[in-house]
Amino acid sequence: MRGHLARGVGARARGLAAASAAALILLAGCSATATPEASAPAGLPAGVTVQLVQLRSDVAARQAQVEVHNGTDHDLTIGAVAVRDPRFAAPAGRVLERESLVRAGGTVDIRVQLPAMDCGVSDSGAGSVRVDYTAGAGDVRAEVPIDDPLDFLGPLHERECRAEAVTDAAALSLASFTPSPAGEAADLVLEVKPTGRGAVRIVGIQTTNLLTFAAGPGSTADTFPLGVAVTATDAAPLEVHVPLLPLRCDPHAVQEDKRGTIFTVEVELDGADGQIELAASEDMRGAILTWVADWCGFG
Template sequence: MTTVATGWRRRGAAVTAAAALLVGITAGALTACAPQGPGSAQPSPSATDLPEGVSAELQQGRSDVAARQAQVVIANATDETLVVGDLEVADPRFDGAIVRVNDRDSRIGPGRSVGVRVQLPAVACGDDVPSDDAAESVLTLAYVLGEVSGVATATVDDPLDFVGPLHERDCRAAAVADAANVTLSDFDPSPPGEPATLTMSVAPTGRGAVTITGIQTTNLLTFGTVSQTTVETWPLDEAVRPGDTGRVDIALPLLPLRCDPHAVQEDKRGTIFDVEVELDGEPGEFELAASEDLRGQILTWVADWCGFGG
């Protein structure tokens, strides 16, 4: 028992020392290098590659989306236990470092992998941000592997290709917000067999132009009347021009797309809508989410409308 405890204290001390080295290296790199634009960072020349047999990827699952998080999935194909301390990912498409959510060490046994949850900062937009083809995500982490400790840096892949679409979508949302504040502002429930009313509000800022051309069905909700065929997109034609003022409220006829109880009980993205827009003559989409209060009202209504509410 004493041997195990002593060994773990030594290992913990090594991770702590490696984490301190990571902080020092990061600080030194920021001091030595001139800024390269929003969210940019250079891997420290003092760090080494990932140990042989250790690999990492940046992934985002469906359960990560609402909290704006992702996971650094670290695989340990060695014969030793890998302990990972502080880590961060630098990517010029984000306005800051991607850092782990929990301040703790992660133990990864031989032949196993662990997803370390990380928080995504706001995106960086502008002409000085590299394209998705040119941008890289660079991981820096403090580790102990067997009797070896250190700080490693490596470019990590995005096998699910979530960073590029996220960056494009959020920058488009920022451009829309510069022209108008678009929100889901109200909800009026309905009895079974009739559509409810979801209100989208568009408040121009006076600074820019955007045309809202449609709002898409989610995996839980659709638009229209009970008698019509389900639509993928409810068409809209709300144009905002520079200098416009005054809020416009758009009434959307809302219906449940499905009535199986588990769809409501396990809902994660049923009240997040893709809104179709046109900016500078180019079509695109951005995500518009209901507030937590509005989401609760909508899910309660779906349960009642479908006949399985409390």
């Protein structure tokens, strides 16, 4: 009898153990299914649209803005944002880590910092944006395509990758600025430092919306000729002096300036013509704007 009892207890114990194991497997399966990371990102609510734009005020800082329009009847709170594009070396994230409230029917621009460009890919591609948002009581992660309606990414990728290629032959920088009295040209110095690894021809520098140049041989209304040829055998740095003048003297042009100290430089690389951009440093930008105001008599 004790043997039958022992066998009965053992059978019940084995049955309970099997049932417990099955329950644990079932719970584990439910837990894995419920984990947010295991599910694909959702889409945005119907009526919510996004697009990537770059305003003039974003250019110098290499930033852009994710424009979120909330066409629903409910408010949205936007958290983390990450813009992905095959031309980016990394995702573009928010400049400030914060949340943004987008009211029903409203539009909010979320500023993102553009990453370095991947110059090993084509200058065309389709981007997407991952958005963490809260609608009602739920937190949602969505990933959707994002448009570039102003078509700024393609030219930016081309320009910056050309600048990277130019840097293989020579490093270009705006080295110094010396202001001048009214009626005379200031001195802007472009420094060229050959690397000894390649060749490039620096053809000219273009006027900006705020600045132009004193006339010189070969000058046009828009371009001051530089004519600097760098070869793989060059080593000594070269300074090119550019005679700078204000293009306009209306005060609001200085007060509202966004791109007045970003210069377009014409180059020839591997037999192909192109352009790169050189921006004045913040200190130099301030000095140039102060000079324009003084030169024009409203400083």
